[in-house]
Amino acid sequence: MSAAKRVQQWATFARSWHIFDCKWQDPYESANIIKKYLMGLHKPIYHPMNDCGDVVVAINSRDIALRGDEWRTRAYFHHTGYPGGASWTLAWELHNKDPTMIIKKAVYRAMKGNLQRRHTMQRLFIYPGENVPEDVLQNVTNQIRQIRLVPTRLDQIPEEVTKTYPKVMDYPEDYVLK
Amino acid sequence: MALIRAGLQRLANVFSGAQAGVLSRFATHLAPIESKSVPQTTKDVIAECNNLIEKNASRNFAIVHLLGKQWRVTDGDLLVIEGFWPPTIGDKIKLDKVLLAGTKDFSLIGRPLVQPGLVEVIATVISKGLSHTRTHFKKKRRKQYMRINFQRAPQTILRINSVEIASKINEAPKNVF
Amino acid sequence: MSAKHMFLKPGFVRAPLQNGIGRYVCQLQRIVLKFCKSNGASRGMRDFIEQDLVDFAKVNPGVVVYLKPRRHRGPVVVAEYLNGDRVWMSVHNKTHAEITKWIEVLRTQQGNNASTRLRKYQYTDHPSIQGPWTPFTHKLPELNTAELPNPAFGANNRLPMSATEQLRLMFEAQKLGEKSDDLKTAE
Secondary structure, three states: OOHHHHHHHHHHHOOOEEEEEOOOOOHHHHHHHHHHHHHOOOOOOOOOOOOOOOEEEEEOHHHOOOOOOHHHHOEEEEEOOOOOOEEEEEHHHHHHHOOOHHHHHHHHHHOOOOOOHHHHHOOEEEOOOOOOOHHHHOOEEEEOOOOOOOOOOHHHOOHHHHHHOOOOOOOOOOOOOO | OHHHHHHHHHHHHHHHHHHHHHOOOOHHHHHHHHHHHHHHHHHHHHHHHHHHHHHOOOOOEEEEEEOOEEEEEEOOOEEEEEOOOOOOOOOEEEEOOEEEEEOOOOEEEOOOOOOOOOEEEEEEEEEEEEOOOEEEEEEEOOOOEEEEEEEOOEEEEEEEEEEEEOOOOOOOOOOOO | OOOHHHHOEEEOOOOHHHOOOOOOOOOEEEEEEEEOOOOHHHHHHHHHHHHOHHHHHHHOOOOEEEEEEOOOOOOEEEEEEOOOOEEEEEOOOOOHHHHHHHHHHHHHOOOOHHHEEEOOOEEOOOOOOOOOOOOOOOOOOHHHHOOOOOHHHHOOOOOOOOHHHHHHHHHHHHHHHHHHHHHHHHO
16 A cells, blocks of 8 residues: 555544534434444445444533423433342432433434444543543544524623613513512 | 624624715725626636636546436446346447536536536446346244245446546537437 | 355456457357257257357357257257356256347356356446545534634534524614614715
8 A cells, every 4th residue: 555545544534533512402312413423424434344433522411401301200220130129210310420421321322232332432422511631622623513502591691781682562660570 | 692692793783884884985896896706706617617628637527327326437437237228238328317527626516417418428338147146035933934036137237438528517508319 | 045155256346358448349259059959958949049040140250159969968058258257057948038038148248247246336446536535525624723612613503593583683674774874864
């Protein structure tokens, strides 16, 4: 293989690193997107026998958003293998114990259960907050777009902006605000 | 955040609006530069592409639609087409359904086909035979069910002789069909 | 029934001697028809020889045709190709029509196709003309210098505009219109 070809090969099959901000994102929807990057499905060179998956760094996993009252209703099942060893952990309990666990399990379950899945999961880094180690962050060359817009809370908007925001109507003076 | 952004945008708008107001006398001088440049670019690009076509600067490729499949072809390629297909050995044929054609520097994308007569793909049929024997074996366990079928599909091998961009881009279409 | 073709030699598409690039050369060089003059199994073969063989030889002057009558042996066709392949085929009890079809297949194929399983159905010497893909093909150049994570690259930019935002923009446009009118009158 000539030097130019070798460089070409290296460039085409290089692993790139992507960052994904989980803030206010549904973990189960995001998992479907993260999965594509982890497995290399977004590349035109994809082939199931071709090791072309990328690395994904997921940040802010503490701030994920579950739908409806799923924090209370979704249960994660585990069985120790011994009689009476079944346990159900609610999503909010699991999230309190380990804020990276829900997104990790979501991505794991989004992928097909084959021998490659555990190796693919090794390429997923999850951080609960925005603090990412410098050596991880400096590899990142791309950001994966989120699915939903991150809403801004009213108390985080400066007061002058709220005051100048166009009003459709004013409340009548005798209106009692509850 | 959205509100802050909106506020900033409004400020910017006010400034640009004010500028337009202030510089309204020069607006006639300012506006055409932007509005003219775009069609000029299109013309330049097309002229440059035509220049490249004339010089035949690099190898061409095309994506052709053939018997329900799309093939990326360039000069000297071999294609194996499966299924019944009338052309016989030694036939020279022109592949008309060109979906995309390109050179090293530009691509012509058809919507869905490029203009008829713009790209000429010539191929020769060099072999018509049968594939290797494929076994179709089905078995259901414990159900006394087993089927075995053998199948050989007709295969035609095509040699692509040339992929040429025959005329210039944006030229009046010739009546080729 | 056998699993013989599970162990077929896999191969890639090739054409011998750049066939078809300049001119096309028929790959069948020699065909030998072996048959018995009396046995019923050779009936179709004898019909073919009587009715079609002379025409076949006339139409294909590049193919050498041999007839080999032999007593009390089954009918066989042997085709030899330019690339050295030799295809042996029994035509025991085959009818005239079947033999015509099989000989047409032997004439038009370019070697022993049955002996290899094709791994790819296309062959090219130039796999890429505009350059192979790399992870940086068609990427935004701004990403090279951007400090990630950055909401400008991370936020969804394909959402439709919300009704509130649309109303707000209409309001802004209306206000600007009033203002520019004011400016004009001031001028």
